Amino acid sequence: MSRPGRDDAPDRLYTITGGRSRSGSAALFDMVTLVVAECAPAPGMQSEHAAILRRCERPTAVVELSADLRLPVGVTKVLLADLLDTGRVSARHPPAAELPDAHLLEQVLVGLRKL
Secondary structure, eight states, X not given: OOOTTTTOOHHXXXXXXXXXSOOGGGGGOOTTOEEEESSOOOTTOOHHHHHHHHHTSSOEEHHHHHHHXXXXXXXXXXXXXXXXXXXXXXXXXXXXXXXXXXXXXXXXXXXXXXX
């Protein structure tokens, strides 16, 4: 396996994704989607897919995975979509943080202005 990111020549990226720039399932992933491997890499598997499965033994954000693999986020999403479609990974979005009550924020702002 060549070292990911060493030469991100367009032909290399084209080969990694099989010429795809998008996949239907890729839309399910955004930068903070957490990905978890559901199985270990299989013999003969594409090296980038195997690397993703090894790195996702614990929940890993797409952006972190992309940085670790030294691949563009779009390419990483296509690879993740392949693994999701075959049940090798699961994806979930982190829980949305609840925003404080608007009235409370106004009170804090008033208090800060009085300082």
